[in-house]
Amino acid sequence: MIKTWLKRLITVTAAAVLMMALAGCGGSGGSEEDKSLQKVLSAKQLVLGLDVNYPPMGYTDENGEIVGFDIDVAQEVCDRLGITLVKQPIDWDAKEEELNSGRIDCIWNGMSVSPEREEAMCISKPYLRNELVLVVASGSDIRSKQDIKGKKIGVQSGSTTQEVLEGSELSTENEVLTYDDNIGLMQGLRQGELDVTFIDSVNAYYYISMSDDRFFVLPESLGDEVFAVGFRKNDKALCEKVQETISEMRADGTLKNISAKWFGSDITIVK
């Protein structure tokens, strides 16, 4: 009797399993343990890598302090996580190596999202929009992109602007000069070393607004991109936690206030 019941039980179980399998109720497989968040919380610090000449996102002010929109947001995130923010100046050209060597935990400095970077890193959701613009000095006769022929164009090395410029006909018809940072680039323009700079709008507008000198932004934008925070490819837990905290800041108005402090209004694009 027990045998026949056992048989029945097996049959029913098998049928149920079959049913579930057919209904597609499969479970998800396990994944490798991600200790990135735990590591940062244990160390009680987040090491942020930045190019300190990228106002207003992150730069050294007149008092020698590293400040900026990104720094304020990162500081708030760290405060909420109960850890210290360590600001680590890096060579923008070597940012991926800095990240992968473990010297820094993230690149958080107006980093544009590109397919290559998305492939190489774990990237947060975008938080700001940026355009790639051409800027000329006040006395320039360049009115539009068509006028740029046989000129000296400046661009920051290792930036997405450099990539875009090198991919366009501007680089073949003109002399391209690379600069380590955007402040140097704008100074080069001001001092007449350059006829035109190809630069991130966030940076250019901030610089021009703060400067007493007159510069003109050409009407054409050569590209539209977004800024996001970059983490090591496998540091998903850390990336998600930071993203989650930024979303909270978006909901409670903190992000808006930080944006207003640096831009005059909330221009963040965090959902």
Next chain:
Amino acid sequence: MKKRKLSGYFAVQSMIFTTLIVMFFVVGIIVYYSMLYAETREHITKIGELNAETSAEQIDKYLSSGVDVLRMTGYTLDNMIRNGNSQEEILAYLENQSIAVSNITSGNSPGFYGCINNGYLDGTGWVPETDYAPLERPWYVEAKANIGRVSVVGPYVDSRTHRNIITLSKTLCDVKSVIAMDFSMDQLQKIAEDLTAHGKSYAEIVLNREYKVLAHSDKSEIGKCYFTEPGSFGNALIDELRSTDENYFFLRYEGADYIVYTTTVANDWFCVSVIDATSSLRRLKRPLIFIFAAALTILAVQLVIIIRSNKNTQIAKQLSDDLSEAENAISEKDSRIGEISKLAFKDALTGVGSKSAFNRLTAELAEKHKTSHTPTAVVMLDVNVLKNVNDTFGHDAGDKYLCGCCGLICEIFRYSPVFRIGGDEFVAVLRNADFSDREKLLQKLRDACDESYSHTDRMPWERYSIAAGMSDWLPDEPDIEQALLRADKAMYDSKRSFKERHKELKSISR
């Protein structure tokens, strides 16, 4: 017995088999319906998506018309600034453009104004108050913050026209000058209301970046900020909207199902189309629920049948057990009956054949006699003085006496059946060897009795005395009766002679 067990086993087997087939079909149907459900859901979603895209397109088109006009004007202003045109020239241009834009937009925008080369210029003819600080106005601040892109400010109610308006503004080439235009939201609101009125959607909503309602098919929602309305439909909607990267999502709110489509329009605004999918999804769910219910019912019935068949098997087993018990009882009874019959054909006291057994034998012999005659003799035997022993020494002694006599008879007629046919009467049927020796055996018996009776030292019940008469069954007699009568007569003769020899016995018995 075995057959019954086997049939029960096959019943269970076939039940399991049937269950498997039923379940296979049920699973098949469920899978089919699940696929159908998914496909129909997808279909509904796609149709909704198409509608939402159309709505977003209309809204975007309306806003874009303003944005495009502003950009075009900005482009000319950029050149005027670069050319070093005077403020008067720029103002004149703005006035001309304002008339044009007012006509193009059917009055939805009165025209342009801005802060150019550090001075406020108004193409619409509006003269600001003396304390008017353009650099502090939202349209200026927002434009500066939005770095070259067209910013959208508002909505707010225009103090002059009392219309619900937004302001579009944008920095010019020098980054410090800003051009702006007011734009009526009435048209946008009308689009939202029309889209809903035509039954394409449940609600059409335009939200700005702060999740403030700019336009809503339900007018009363305008101006609400969904961020600060916990528990509301709007709050549930933006919660979901914020957490998804998809351009549509399913939302369940207060028991109803909605599909929500979001499209980004203008400057990071959200155009949200909400479709009430409750009825269409429920209509889809109903057959699925029915199938599930049917499947469960079938399974339940199967289960009941299995349990009952199991019970029946048990009952059958019980019955067969009972039957075998009954059979055992019957066979036991049979053997007992055999025993009883044995007892019936046996004399209880002496152990020789009873009167019934004798009758049966005589009947059998008579039957056999019809075909062939076997030489047969009968010996009638009567135990003498039994009554005396009984009366004088009690029945126990009488019984002993009777048994002793019987033993003597059996010993003499060793190969012949002996029957007790009365209280003190026995009969022996002699055939074969005993028939041949019949006279000798009869004499042997008489001698033995004489010898036994002569022992006066023995107890009276140990002194055996038997009167015997013998007769042959003659071949022409159909049965043994005549022989018995003759033997009986002979036996009485013998008895009489015994009594005459022992006349003292009469006095003893008295």
